[in-house]
Amino acid sequence: MNRSEILKTVNEVFIDILDDESLVLTEETSANDVEDWDSLNHIQIVVAVEKQFKIRFTSQEILSWKTVGEMISSISSKTL
């Protein structure tokens, strides 16, 4: 899976969890750009992403992401 395919799947997860059909993510998108992406929803997004890609992040990874791109890097390093 290349980065743009991962981004597409991650985007679908966000749409489902945040209940926002119009959401379009880029690698540069951060929590500040998406109104409903807050600390309470973040962990639900993480769990859904883990389930979708059948991977497991470390707590440190989860806490270090500042953008969607960084999340995608973590995913791609685990799905190689």
Next chain:
Amino acid sequence: MLFTSLPFVCFFVIFFLLYWYIFSGNLKLQNSLILTGSYVFYAWWDWRFLFLLIGSSALNYILGIYIDKSKNEKQKSLLLWIGLIQGLGCLLFFKYFNFFIKSFISAFGVFNIKADIYTLNIILPLGISFYTFRTISYLLDIKSGKIKPATDWVVFFSYVAFFPGLLSGPIDRPKTLIPQLEKKRVFDYSQASDGMRQILWGLFKKIVIADNCALFNAEIFDHYKTLPASSLLFGAFLFTIQVYADFSGYSDMAIGLANLLGFKITRNFNYPFFAQNIADFWRRWHISLTSWLTDYVFMPLSAYFRDYGKSGLILAILINFTLIGAWHGANWTFVFFGFLNGCFYIPLVLRGTLNKKKKAGSQSALKAFVNMAGMFILLMFTFLIFRADSLSQAFDYYGKLFSPSLFSGFVITEKLNTAVTLLCIAIMLLTEWLQRDKQHALQIDAIKIFPVRALIYFGLIFFILSFSATKNADFIYFKF
């Protein structure tokens, strides 16, 4: 030196003139002035604890450098732990030592064992909860690679002791304040005048509303056993308004003062009375504390508990909110206040409405208003616990509150002052509602006619001069 006192006004005028006229253009001198001024400001309260503030700054400054330099993860963690133990150790000792001892003694009392332990006569160093959180986030952020250590010690010491937020916050993060201290500052007229307006609004909220509410509700809380329930309800209403006007008024003044010195510090309130539910409220109330705990406590906990689904999320929320409560002070009332607020999240988590938020505009104005009113009533009853001296007093107050006399007329001793205070509360709420998209209520640049703006400023000054409370109360959050 309260922000509202004459000594502070004199202090700030001298400081301002030195800062912008004598030391202008020289960053090192300006920062040295900020540090000296902050220490004078702090020593004015109690010079003895200045040594704790300086010692704590020195240790954390050195630890920060070595955490960054070290290539060994174990060594980094060890250095971080030294900082955490120092910061949290001082906080626990000064703030909670007697509380633990007393709770320990009463726990033994249950088993009829007399514990022979003495409590110590400990004075709480002012602002310790605020500056300790600043030093802790500094070390944590260096350890996680989010920031680099401050370039020189004056910058770091000024970050810890920056006087506008030293005693009651906002709790600025290193990445917000340190880069501003490292950058040359130029006087910006529009920023300074915006700061003046925010200070005026803060003064109005503190001196006219909070201090008057404090007088009236003290009267009610002191005599709650003999007053009708309707008066007790009025007391709860006044306290809820007081705690907001007091703390957000202080924050407005702190942010305004920082603006006058060319700094943009963290926003602390975003019109919390207009919140639609409890999650919305805590996103708007004491933002610098809640976001601090969210980043350093809630997020790691929720990541750790994520395999347990909703129960894990609820557990992380309950721990986080109990800590928010306990942060306020060593009393079971605060612990319970926090825990209760955490419990209010449970229905939202179970219903799944946290992530299925209704988009703004999709609900009717009436529904939004009903939600706000409901939230306010919930806050009134919750802040009662915050106000009470003990949990038993809080429950006693509740018991008296829910009685038939709830529907009787309430007793008011000072009719004129009460009426003026209620009018000012209405002015505050209405203005903040109209200005809810702005950073603060007096950002009224949209009013293009100058005389109208001037009339608003003079109207507020008139209220401040004419209806300030007879007793100038300390800021509630100073004791935290």
